[in-house]
Amino acid sequence: MIHVDSVSFGYSSKKLLFENLSIKLHPGSIYGLLGRNGAGKSSLLRNIAGLLFPTAGKIEVDGYEPRKRQPSFLQDFFLIPEEIHLPSVTVEKYIKTLSPFYPRFDEKQFRDYLKEFGIPEGNKITDLSYGQKKKVLISFGLATNTKHLIMDEPTNGLDIPSKSQFRKVVSSALDAHRVILISTHQVRDLDNLIDSIIILEDSKILLHHSLDEISEKLRFATLVSAEDDNRVLYSEPSLKGYTVVMENWEQEESRVDLERLFNAVMSNPSRIRKIFQKP
Amino acid sequence: MNQVFSFHRYWLLLKLDFAENGRRSLLSLAVIFGLMLIMMSPVIDYTKFGFDRTLFHPFGYCLITFCLSLSTSLVFDKYTSTTKGIHTILIPASQTEKFLAALTGNLAFATVVIALFIGMHIWFIDLMAMDVPDIINRKYSPPFILLLVYIYFLVQSVCFLGSIYFKKATYIKTASVFAFVLIVFSLINRAFVRNATDGDPSISAIPFGQWNVMGRNTVFKIEYGESTLLLIKIFLVFFVTALWYIAFVRLKEKEI
Numbered sequence: 001m002i003h004v005d006s007v008s009f010g011y012s013s014k015k016l017l018f019e020n021l022s023i024k025l026h027p028g029s030i031y032g033l034l035g036r037n038g039a040g041k042s043s044l045l046r047n048i049a050g051l052l053f054p055t056a057g058k059i060e061v062d063g064y065e066p067r068k069r070q071p072s073f074l075q076d077f078f079l080i081p082e083e084i085h086l087p088s089v090t091v092e093k094y095i096k097t098l099s100p101f102y103p104r105f106d107e108k109q110f111r112d113y114l115k116e117f118g119i120p121e122g123n124k125i126t127d128l129s130y131g132q133k134k135k136v137l138i139s140f141g142l143a144t145n146t147k148h149l150i151m152d153e154p155t156n157g158l159d160i161p162s163k164s165q166f167r168k169v170v171s172s173a174l175d176a177h178r179v180i181l182i183s184t185h186q187v188r189d190l191d192n193l194i195d196s197i198i199i200l201e202d203s204k205i206l207l208h209h210s211l212d213e214i215s216e217k218l219r220f221a222t223l224v225s226a227e228d229d230n231r232v233l234y235s236e237p238s239l240k241g242y243t244v245v246m247e248n249w250e251q252e253e254s255r256v257d258l259e260r261l262f263n264a265v266m267s268n269p270s271r272i273r274k275i276f277q278k279p
Numbered sequence: 280m281n282q283v284f285s286f287h288r289y290w291l292l293l294k295l296d297f298a299e300n301g302r303r304s305l306l307s308l309a310v311i312f313g314l315m316l317i318m319m320s321p322v323i324d325y326t327k328f329g330f331d332r333t334l335f336h337p338f339g340y341c342l343i344t345f346c347l348s349l350s351t352s353l354v355f356d357k358y359t360s361t362t363k364g365i366h367t368i369l370i371p372a373s374q375t376e377k378f379l380a381a382l383t384g385n386l387a388f389a390t391v392v393i394a395l396f397i398g399m400h401i402w403f404i405d406l407m408a409m410d411v412p413d414i415i416n417r418k419y420s421p422p423f424i425l426l427l428v429y430i431y432f433l434v435q436s437v438c439f440l441g442s443i444y445f446k447k448a449t450y451i452k453t454a455s456v457f458a459f460v461l462i463v464f465s466l467i468n469r470a471f472v473r474n475a476t477d478g479d480p481s482i483s484a485i486p487f488g489q490w491n492v493m494g495r496n497t498v499f500k501i502e503y504g505e506s507t508l509l510l511i512k513i514f515l516v517f518f519v520t521a522l523w524y525i526a527f528v529r530l531k532e533k534e535i
Contacts, residue, residue: 051368051535070282074371085362087299097295101288101371 007057032194033183104145113139187258219248234264292380351438
């Protein structure tokens with residue numbers, strides 16, 4: 001479990017990027033972390049990874065304090081950053097030198113992922129394109145079978161077919177003991193992948209709920225007109241009228257549209273908070 | 280599981296470092312060796328160009344000190360860049376192991392180079408002495424060799440600290456700070472000597488070294504007692520170790 005407890009952080013002491021943030025991430029779920037550019041998503045991930053140290057509060061990952069960077073913590077933690085680095089060696093050499101650090105690394109799994117992504121074996125990593133390098137790192141990260149897998153903008157640099165391969169591969173890698181946290185501003189790439197959402201904005205968590213909870217409280221629909229409807233939190237014009245996010249008074253089922261949800265939370269944070277505070 | 284140090288993880292880190300940098304290090308070693316050979320060996324007869332045969336031996340020392348300090352200033356280069364830093368910090372090994380692996384690799388490389396220099400110096404002087412017996416007097420004495428070795432490793436340890444301390448223009452900043460500290464220390468030493476001798480201009484002293492008194496046609500050297508010399512040597516070794524320790528603390532505090 002990842003527990004962020006009243007954490008504050010800023011690159012300068014005068015301006016905090018986020019303040020008094022608390023979240024709990026449980027194993028067996030894929031969390032999507034959404035937010036605008038500069039909201040602090042990457043910084044939050046780096047605090048969880050122990051790359052940055054909070055100015056206040058505490059972070060615990062399965063009882064370990066990430067800032068101590070202990071081997072036991074690191075063996076069960078893998079971060080795929082937005083800007084990747086891979087050494088100038090062949091894929092074989094990469095596995096040979098790095099995999100011994102991860103006790104649960106599965107080479108067969110790694111090769112299966114590479115095959116799924118269509119990466120040729122035997123090539124030097126530097127000879128691969130950026131997208132291919134990213135796929136190698138994603139494959140390696142998944143094959144380490146760490147309990148905590150964090151990905152920062154993993155689909156950046158991937159072509160369209162690769163994005164659906166990514167969704168397929170990541171969803172198959174989830175098990176009851178694993179926490180997967182994906183940070184992105186490309187919400188469409190997380191469609192049918194995540195089961196919980198965290199939205200970070202203006203130094204605070206605006207939303208932290210599972211998709212089931214969200215679809216209970218909110219309805220995603222298309223209306224002919226959105227005016228004079230008190231239930232509507234957010235609307236945008238579409239061919240058939242208005243696609244809306246509205247309060248789900250009738251408890252109707254609807255598929256959560258991540259992009260519309262994000263826009264609704266951004267435009268109506270206080271109302272969203274009230275809706276999700278109600279029992 | 281030991282969270283501080285494990286030989287297995289330490290060995291894995293050394294293997295990883297060698298896989299990433301081994302080829303470059305061996306190439307650098309070959310280039311340095313080639314340059315030393317050209318400068319120091321009797322293969323080229325520098326007397327034909329009006330130079331003393333052993334003139335380039337000190338230059339050889341300066342060359343290896345400079346080249347190695349450049350290489351040492353890049354030891355923690357991977358922690359200063361965001362992409363490499365994330366990858367390196369998150370490798371499942373303790374900070375102690377990562378630090379020791381970096382230090383071991385650097386010291387091993389530096390030791391091989393200085394050993395090559397000393398070996399080549401002694402061997403080539405002995406070779407040249409077969410033709411010109413007087414040359415044997417140019418061979419560095421053991422205390423002088425010890426001094427050269429200390430200065431060499433002092434420079435490496437300063438660059439080692441600088442490589443984790445400075446993010447950009449590492450070598451220039453480290454060299455500038457080192458030069459500044461040397462100048463200040465020399466001035467303090469000079470002021471101390473002047474104060475102790477009421478400003479007598481005939482007396483000078485090297486920091487931590489002997490005092491020189493200029494006579495009419497001679498120079499009198501006043502050396503420290505054995506126990507004082509031992510204390511000074513212990514302090515100087517402790518100083519180098521302290522620089523490594525500060526680098527270790529800095530590594531632990533490193534944020535990306």
